[in-house]
Amino acid sequence: MVTKTEETQLNRLENQVDNGGGGAWEYLCLVKKLKVRRPDKVLRHGLSILNDPKKRSALGPDGRLEGILLEAKGLWAEAEKAYSSLLEDNPLDPVLHKRRVAIAKAQGNFPTAIEWLNKFMADHDAWRELAEIYVSLQMYKQAAFCYEELILSQPTVPLYHLAYADVLYTLGGVENILLAKKYYASAIDLTGGKNTKALFGICLCSSAIAQLTKGRNKEDKESPELQSLAAAALEKDYKQRAPAKLLLLTSALKSLKTS
Amino acid sequence: MGELKYELSQNAYIKLVLHARKHKTAAVNGVLLGRVSPQNDAVVEIADSVPLFHSHLGLLPNLEISLIMIEEHYSAQGLGIVGYFHANERFDDLELDSIAKNIGNHICRYFPQCAVLLLDNKKLEALPKGKDRSPVMQVSAVFVCIELSNYGVSVSFLAIKRFWL
Numbered sequence: 001m002v003t004k005t006e007e008t009q010l011n012r013l014e015n016q017v018d019n020g021g022g023g024a025w026e027y028l029c030l031v032k033k034l035k036v037r038r039p040d041k042v043l044r045h046g047l048s049i050l051n052d053p054k055k056r057s058a059l060g061p062d063g064r065l066e067g068i069l070l071e072a073k074g075l076w077a078e079a080e081k082a083y084s085s086l087l088e089d090n091p092l093d094p095v096l097h098k099r100r101v102a103i104a105k106a107q108g109n110f111p112t113a114i115e116w117l118n119k120f121m122a123d124h125d126a127w128r129e130l131a132e133i134y135v136s137l138q139m140y141k142q143a144a145f146c147y148e149e150l151i152l153s154q155p156t157v158p159l160y161h162l163a164y165a166d167v168l169y170t171l172g173g174v175e176n177i178l179l180a181k182k183y184y185a186s187a188i189d190l191t192g193g194k195n196t197k198a199l200f201g202i203c204l205c206s207s208a209i210a211q212l213t214k215g216r217n218k219e220d221k222e223s224p225e226l227q228s229l230a231a232a233a234l235e236k237d238y239k240q241r242a243p244a245k246l247l248l249l250t251s252a253l254k255s256l257k258t259s
Numbered sequence: 260m261g262e263l264k265y266e267l268s269q270n271a272y273i274k275l276v277l278h279a280r281k282h283k284t285a286a287v288n289g290v291l292l293g294r295v296s297p298q299n300d301a302v303v304e305i306a307d308s309v310p311l312f313h314s315h316l317g318l319l320p321n322l323e324i325s326l327i328m329i330e331e332h333y334s335a336q337g338l339g340i341v342g343y344f345h346a347n348e349r350f351d352d353l354e355l356d357s358i359a360k361n362i363g364n365h366i367c368r369y370f371p372q373c374a375v376l377l378l379d380n381k382k383l384e385a386l387p388k389g390k391d392r393s394p395v396m397q398v399s400a401v402f403v404c405i406e407l408s409n410y411g412v413s414v415s416f417l418a419i420k421r422f423w424l
Contacts, residue, residue, distance in 0.1 A: 108349055135317045136286070136348075138357055163315070170319040200324045252327045 067099060076103050094123050101129065110137060124150060131163070140171045158190035158198075165201055174212050181205040185226070193233060202230040207256040227257070264302045265374055271308035278310035279346040279378055285313045288359070290326070290366075291342035291374065292333050303372050306338055317358045341370055346378035353379065 067086065070079035083100045090096065097120040104113035110133060117130040127150050134143035147164035154160065165183035168176045184201035191198070206227035231253050238246045271291060279287050289310040296302040309329055312321065330340060343366055345359040355363075355377055363375040 106349065108352060132315070135315060136356070136358070138317055140317075163318075166315070166318040166320050170317070197321070201320050204320050204323060248328055248332055251331050252324070255327060255331075 064095065064099075067096075071099065071103060076107055079103055094120070094126075098123075098125065101126075105133070124154065127153075131167075135167065140167050143167050144171065156190060158187045158195065161187040161190065162195065162198055162201070165198070169201065169205065169208070174209060177205050177208050177212070181209070181226075188230075194237075196234065196237060199230045199234045199237070203227055203234070203253060203256050206230075231257075265305060266296070266302060267305045268307065271305050274308050274310060275344050275376070275378075278313070282313035284348070286316055286348040287311075287313045287346045288316050288362075289344040290329060290340050291344060291376070292329070292338045293341040294338055295372070303341055303374070305341060305374070307333070308344060322362070339370060340366055341372070342366065342374035342376065344376045344378070347380065350380050353377070 064086070067079050067082040070082060080100060080103050083096050083103075087093065087096050087100070097116065101113050101116050101120075104110075104116060114130065114133060117126050117133070120126055127146050131143045131146035131150070134140070134146065144164065144167045147160055147167060150157075150160040151164060161183045165180040165187065168180035168183065181202060184198045184205065187195055187198040188202070206224070234249060234253070235246065238249050271293075275289050278289060287310065289308050291305045292307045292309065293303060293305040296304050309325075311325055315321070326340070333339065343359065343363050345355065347354075347356070355375065359375065359377070363373060367373040
């Protein structure tokens with residue numbers, strides 16, 4: 001939130017800079033700090049700083065700012081060129097890689113984004129982004145692979161278990177759904193039984209498995225207790241948080257069990 | 260095949276627009292609920308809508324659970340799922356992607372006059388500044404003519420596509 005003093009300071013600086021006085025740098029810093037949206041002014045003054053060679057050297061050895069400004073203007077090609085040239089000097093810089101991928105994504109160029117993300121695999125955010133892109137393109141097997149990598153590197157984050165289970169369920173097939181059930185269970189384990197999505201996931205998995213194995217001989221390895229436990233936990237949760245919807249929940253769960 | 264009209268109620272429309280505006284940087288979707296008008300077989304009344312997701316639209320479990328619960332809830336009011344709403348992540352993207360098509364097709368199986376609404380982001384941006392109230396619309400499928408009743412806001416930003424099975 002912007003306080004009164006900060007706002008007056010911002011306005012004063014804005015007037016000063018607009019009228020050709022100095023202080024553009026302070027203005028930009030303040031805008032960034034307050035996260036105020038003033039894209040045209042930032043662009044104008046930012047570019048004026050960058051174009052002034054004296055001040056540019058004071059900015060620092062890399063031209064990341066220039067790349068970001070080009071991006072904000074929408075000049076994707078130039079921004080991409082800037083980042084690529086910077087990347088030649090610093091091939092391991094995660095920020096630059098991410099900006100390049102963001103450009104590709106913003107242009108709708110998913111194959112390029114995927115290719116670039118695949119080159120740069122050292123970062124959790126990168127894996128997550130890649131998994132999301134795959135899901136949106138319905139390439140679930142590849143998305144599952146990304147989530148597996150994430151779980152390997154950070155096994156105690158329930159979010160990844162949950163997302164992996166979701167993708168497995170979407171892929172379908174008895175083995176995948178069995179595996180998904182295990183990962184929903186581990187997500188519940190990691191969150192102490194409070195994750196509603198995981199609880200629902202277990203109910204869905206159990207009913208899907210029951211449907212898929214209807215014809216075969218039932219080797220009841222997975223006990224039905226898990227589903228009833230999950231259902232009971234959901235009902236308790238709803239009673240506490242949304243008692244009006246409890247009836248809805250019970251009828252939905254019933255239809256899952258019987259379908 | 261005849262002509263079909265869709266009546267989109269203000270409630271349904273506002274909910275979807277607000278949902279899209281709230282999650283400006285993500286793709287969002289939702290379901291449309293309604294019924295065939297009891298007076299006229301060729302009119303589908305879209306009485307309400309339920310915004311669904313703003314992330315991971317392509318994942319099945321959430322969709323299944325939400326559809327089950329939505330159907331249960333609205334069947335008590337005599338309404339069924341009659342359509343699907345989608346807004347793309349990118350500003351200039353006016354294509355209906357495969358996820359939306361799959362969901363639309365699936366709904367069509369149960370309700371043949373299913374409608375799929377795609378939000379035109381450019382017109383959504385212009386909405387707060389626009390002052391004209393005449394419904395200017397892009398209709399991009401044959402057999403569909405949209406009649407909108409009871410509106411306080413310009414509806415110029417809906418592009419409507421419809422799927423037959």
